[in-house]
Amino acid sequence: MSKNSSLPIGVFDSGVGGLTVLRALRERMPCEDVVYLGDTARLPYGTKSTNTVSRYAVQCAAELVRREIKLLVVACNTASAVAINPLREAYPGIPVIGVVEPGAQAACRATRNKAIGVIGTESTIAGGAYHRAIHAIAPDARIMGHPCQLFVALAEEGWTDGAVAEAVAARYLNSLFHPASGTENPVVPDTLVLGCTHFPLLAPAIRSVLDRAVVIVDSAATTAETVYAELARLGLTRPEEGCGATVYLTTDDAARFARTGSRFLGTPIAEHDVELVDL
């Protein structure tokens, strides 16, 4: 396996949500080339068994490795939770970085009262991957997980600000951050991990219902930082000149990928720039 610094970074997700991670990578490393694969034909991963998700993740990685990459980013919380080790075993020559560990590390650095809120999809919260990752770093941390499934639909619909988004954020988060006055010794988190790639789009609405002192940890930004540090450690960063290229791959409907993906990336994706692949 070539370890040439000129090779692209490979990124995959079950759909377009991981484009928030691509966006963060682009902001941190504008000169790097990236190949992004969204396995839209088989989403959602969150309701599928561990074995199936691992198998899908290895298939996505195989497509990216076939095209030659210098590092693999798993921009999907479900796959990060269950498939990091199978991926490292399948491709020992390639560094593999998921979104869970960087988010957990950033939360542990940010918290002062060791009370950390984690929001994600139902399956991410039920699976407990962030709990394990945070406790591995800070065994005494109090972790309050809360599924916020509707945020996914809001982000996909593009309703990321305004009255609806703020009402949904308030309904999910008020009990966690504004406990009723009768509650005995309420512990209020001072840090909130956005444990789903869709959620950074809703950060302003989420912020609107939190006290200013609460730190929001965006897995996308912290993952980009971890990727940069790993490339630098391995001497694989690209010279900082010019603008990196992005190749988009999807397993279903390039037009839909381009349309919904543009929202997550924050810049338009042209349909003719999206290549359909069969895993």
Place this chain on the structure above:
Amino acid sequence: MSKNSSLPIGVFDSGVGGLTVLRALRERMPCEDVVYLGDTARLPYGTKSTNTVSRYAVQCAAELVRREIKLLVVACNTASAVAINPLREAYPGIPVIGVVEPGAQAACRATRNKAIGVIGTESTIAGGAYHRAIHAIAPDARIMGHPCQLFVALAEEGWTDGAVAEAVAARYLNSLFHPASGTENPVVPDTLVLGCTHFPLLAPAIRSVLDRAVVIVDSAATTAETVYAELARLGLTRPEEGCGATVYLTTDDAARFARTGSRFLGTPIAEHDVELVDL
């Protein structure tokens, strides 16, 4: 194939949404036995290709036919739109009823100004099945389709009333039912078809943003009426005595089926009453 009136009615859907159809069947025909299959392992159907949905629908039907049924209800808009004919070809001895045609018929009966609104998932609206079914009955009807994807997530989350549901309903429906005063010759539908099995749960929130004169057509209730009429026509109704039994089948996670399904059915489903099947 036995055409015994004592056999159950078979119902399938991609998930739990079709339980609103089961609920309507139960209300219309409390003495009939029903076998309900929710293909939760492979949901959503709405983003999959026509061929794949047809294949899944025939597999669901095969499981129900194997258990012996007297009539098959396709309680899924996506499958109703693409798989009715393949199902009728695969099982010529069994009457097959989908949700699209009964909804279209009821809308055509209800409308006075021949302007009909249809709301559904993105794929149902884009596929145009309600448009075709309504135009086959009333070629001069004006049909205004509008995708309301967030209603699905709201119904699954159980947030079917209150401020969030009403704000979402207003945002989706105001442009259709309350056009800006500057609009020239605005045509406002006098009838609204709920073209998704999830939407009957949100009927009160939808009603809250409509003028009182607008008729809401609930596919579930009209489908139950059609099923009753077809059974009566064939002499297959059960004597009206006692209370019919329901068997629940799912292709993934009986606990989750029971939990979310109870909301759609309107009465509790016990986890031990749900049987896991492998198609």
